[in-house]
Amino acid sequence: MIDALGNPQSLLLVGGTSEIGLAIAQRLLRDRGGRLVLAGRDRAHMEDAARALSRDLPAVEVEVVHLDLTTTNTHDGVLSDVFSPGDVDVAVLAAGVLGDQRRAEVDPGDAVAVAQVNYVGTMSVALHVAMRMEGQGHGVIVVLSSVAGLRGRRSNYVYGSSKAGIDVFSQGLADRLHGSGVRLVTVRPGFVRTRMTAGLEPAPLAVGPYEVAEATASAVVGRADVVYVPPALRWVMIGLRALPGGLFRRLDL
Amino acid sequence: MSERLLTGWGRTAPSRACVVSAHSEAEIEEVLATAGRRGVLARGLGRSYGDAAQNGGGTVVELGELGIDGGRTAIDLDPATGFARCAPGVSLDALIRHALPLGWFPPVTPGTRWVTVAGAVAADVHGKNHHRDGTFSAFVRAIRLSTPALGTLPLSSSHSPDIFWATVGGMGLTGIITEVEVALRPVGSAVVDVETSRCDSLDEVIEAVRRGEGDRRYTVAWIDVQSRNGRGVVTAGDHVDGSAPATLPLPPRPRLSIPVVPPGPLLTRSTVAAFNEIWFRRFPRGRHLLRQPLWGFFYPLDGVGHWNRVYGPGGLVQYQVVVPSEGTLRTIVERLRKGRVPVALAVLKTFGAANAAPLSFPMVGWTLAVDLPRDTPGLAQLLDDLDALTVADGGRTYLAKDARVRPELLPAMYPRLGHWREVRDRVDPGRVLSSDLSRRLAL
Numbered sequence: 001m002i003d004a005l006g007n008p009q010s011l012l013l014v015g016g017t018s019e020i021g022l023a024i025a026q027r028l029l030r031d032r033g034g035r036l037v038l039a040g041r042d043r044a045h046m047e048d049a050a051r052a053l054s055r056d057l058p059a060v061e062v063e064v065v066h067l068d069l070t071t072t073n074t075h076d077g078v079l080s081d082v083f084s085p086g087d088v089d090v091a092v093l094a095a096g097v098l099g100d101q102r103r104a105e106v107d108p109g110d111a112v113a114v115a116q117v118n119y120v121g122t123m124s125v126a127l128h129v130a131m132r133m134e135g136q137g138h139g140v141i142v143v144l145s146s147v148a149g150l151r152g153r154r155s156n157y158v159y160g161s162s163k164a165g166i167d168v169f170s171q172g173l174a175d176r177l178h179g180s181g182v183r184l185v186t187v188r189p190g191f192v193r194t195r196m197t198a199g200l201e202p203a204p205l206a207v208g209p210y211e212v213a214e215a216t217a218s219a220v221v222g223r224a225d226v227v228y229v230p231p232a233l234r235w236v237m238i239g240l241r242a243l244p245g246g247l248f249r250r251l252d253l
Numbered sequence: 254m255s256e257r258l259l260t261g262w263g264r265t266a267p268s269r270a271c272v273v274s275a276h277s278e279a280e281i282e283e284v285l286a287t288a289g290r291r292g293v294l295a296r297g298l299g300r301s302y303g304d305a306a307q308n309g310g311g312t313v314v315e316l317g318e319l320g321i322d323g324g325r326t327a328i329d330l331d332p333a334t335g336f337a338r339c340a341p342g343v344s345l346d347a348l349i350r351h352a353l354p355l356g357w358f359p360p361v362t363p364g365t366r367w368v369t370v371a372g373a374v375a376a377d378v379h380g381k382n383h384h385r386d387g388t389f390s391a392f393v394r395a396i397r398l399s400t401p402a403l404g405t406l407p408l409s410s411s412h413s414p415d416i417f418w419a420t421v422g423g424m425g426l427t428g429i430i431t432e433v434e435v436a437l438r439p440v441g442s443a444v445v446d447v448e449t450s451r452c453d454s455l456d457e458v459i460e461a462v463r464r465g466e467g468d469r470r471y472t473v474a475w476i477d478v479q480s481r482n483g484r485g486v487v488t489a490g491d492h493v494d495g496s497a498p499a500t501l502p503l504p505p506r507p508r509l510s511i512p513v514v515p516p517g518p519l520l521t522r523s524t525v526a527a528f529n530e531i532w533f534r535r536f537p538r539g540r541h542l543l544r545q546p547l548w549g550f551f552y553p554l555d556g557v558g559h560w561n562r563v564y565g566p567g568g569l570v571q572y573q574v575v576v577p578s579e580g581t582l583r584t585i586v587e588r589l590r591k592g593r594v595p596v597a598l599a600v601l602k603t604f605g606a607a608n609a610a611p612l613s614f615p616m617v618g619w620t621l622a623v624d625l626p627r628d629t630p631g632l633a634q635l636l637d638d639l640d641a642l643t644v645a646d647g648g649r650t651y652l653a654k655d656a657r658v659r660p661e662l663l664p665a666m667y668p669r670l671g672h673w674r675e676v677r678d679r680v681d682p683g684r685v686l687s688s689d690l691s692r693r694l695a696l
Contacts, residue, residue: 001304001689004303004656006633007657009693031637087692134269134310135310137268137270137309138268138310180258180269181310222628
């Protein structure tokens with residue numbers, strides 16, 4: 001159960017090696033510890049993360065579970081196993097790939113792979129998690145979206161469109177879950193300095209994973225449905241979305 | 254049957270449950286026998302502050318329409334003895350309306366009359382007379398309890414005492430109470446003689462509480478936690494003897510209500526400081542005698558409906574501890590003051606001896622209850638620190654108020670928890686009875 005002050009007792013991280021996801025898990029379980037399930041494809045990397053986490057937070061019990069977002073017919077079984085020992089209070093859906101925009105333009109298969117992880121697979125897991133959380137009558141789902149999904153840009157429209165898909169899906173799922181005891185928080189970070197963005201020129205208002213974790217934790221504890229990190233991006237994006245196409249093209253973003 | 258989002262009185266941590274109402278013991282036994290994986294819990298008027306009366310994903314049984322003796326009777330009071338057999342969902346308000354004209358009053362009452370008699374047993378509630386009379390259960394002559402494993406049982410302190418005492422304070426986790434027989438107190442009037450003492454420091458408050466508890470049946474102190482010296486007002490009262498109970502007036506219906514949840518908390522350090530100043534100045538300097546109606550004395554907040562809404566969309570956390578030593582009490586008050594949390598309602602008194610119930614809250618010492626806006630920054634850490642002080646002193650926090658204690662502290666707070674679990678496992682080996690509280694604290 002999540003207590004009145006927002007401390008969860010169990011957390012599922014989909015994308016068990018995601019730096020943002022791990023930072024969120026660490027932040028939410030920092031004070032009280034609890035059960036943490038890391039779900040992902042890269043077992044060795046997740047086990048490293050599990051060891052590091054247990055060293056920092058001895059009260060956290062970490063489990064590692066194999067989950068491949070692209071094989072959606074396995075999701076039911078994996079999530080049944082995750083939910084069977086007890087309630088999952090928070091599920092953080094943080095798996096994501098950036099892809100290579102230039103390569104996708106000559107090899108469309110690359111674009112499909114991005115959509116399959118960021119959108120199709122994440123959507124499938126979110127629906128499985130939502131069903132089970134409705135059954136327990138409480139829970140919080142955190143979906144890592146991105147401001148890249150709010151307006152298509154020539155530099156990252158494959159990634160951006162996958163995030164647009166999951167973002168719209170999250171908005172609708174959040175509304176469906178209203179009144180069920182389950183909440184959904186959509187997190188829209190801007191540029192986050194992680195392995196995924198290593199080598200890229202940081203955009204203005206770039207943040208680190210810990211800033212995303214802090215903002216997400218306040219939303220889990222509080223009542224916000226949508227979180228921008230940093231918060232100023234909410235206004236920047238309103239401006240960018242309002243720009244006419246011709247002007248937007250000349251910005252060369 | 255309906256799906257509903259439920260919270261406690263603090264309006265925090267909602268969860269959804271299937272709410273059903275039961276009209277007979279047979280229906281209750283049926284609900285227990287056909288329970289799903291997430292179990293069953295009885296809910297009264299939802300006045301516990303935290304998640305004690307929630308059962309996310311499971312079944313919640315409301316008992317408001319259940320009568321006694323297989324019929325629709327709610328209260329059967331013997332006017333000669335004051336023994337009242339009550340249906341479980343009978344509120345203290347209904348009991349007072351029925352019994353006061355005949356010259357009887359609940360022997361122990363919490364600060365609100367919007368609690369049910371079964372809830373009063375399950376939380377083993379106390380009142381301003383604990384130092385003299387003990388908890389509600391001290392006056393409970395018998396109960397009936399529907400259990401998953403042993404069917405419906407008549408229980409009392411002499412009939413299956415271990416199950417009786419596990420049910421007292423057992424937060425509804427041993428079964429569903431279907432009847433409560435309680436011995437009421439004879440009163441000759443609907444008024445109380447009250448002595449108020451306005452005190453400029455915590456030292457004076459403590460002295461006045463001790464004096465009041467020596468002289469009077471009912472004693473309680475309100476303290477201004479935000480003030481430098483811990484000023485406060487002690488009220489101590491006794492029933493006034495009278496001769497014409499038939500003409501006793503009944504409690505007024507609430508006239509004021511907070512109609513909506515305001516967008517933000519109305520209680521901040523500065524509004525609370527202003528409120529506390531007005532409240533303090535309402536009382537004359539020094540000691541003062543007055544005669545007050547019962548409801549004004551016992552239920553000052555019942556005059557305002559939905560008062561919990563003033564805490565805004567974040568809700569409130571009530572924190573109540575009992576600590577054996579006065580020193581620890583002083584440390585806790587000081588930490589709350591330095592923690593810069595807005596505290597409008599802080600209530601202080603001493604408890605008398607504990608009873609035989611393993612999960613009953615009161616024990617010899619000082620008890621302090623404070624209402625805190627949930628969104629107060631740093632609240633989680635502050636309360637964890639206060640828990641540590643409490644446990645180090647051999648004290649405990651109150652499960653009926655709890656929304657956030659660390660589960661691992663419970664065995665230290667309630668040393669007979671193991672015994673309680675043994676009895677629970679006998680009456681409910683399949684853990685049919687469950688609540689968000691029982692899941693959160695792994696009871």
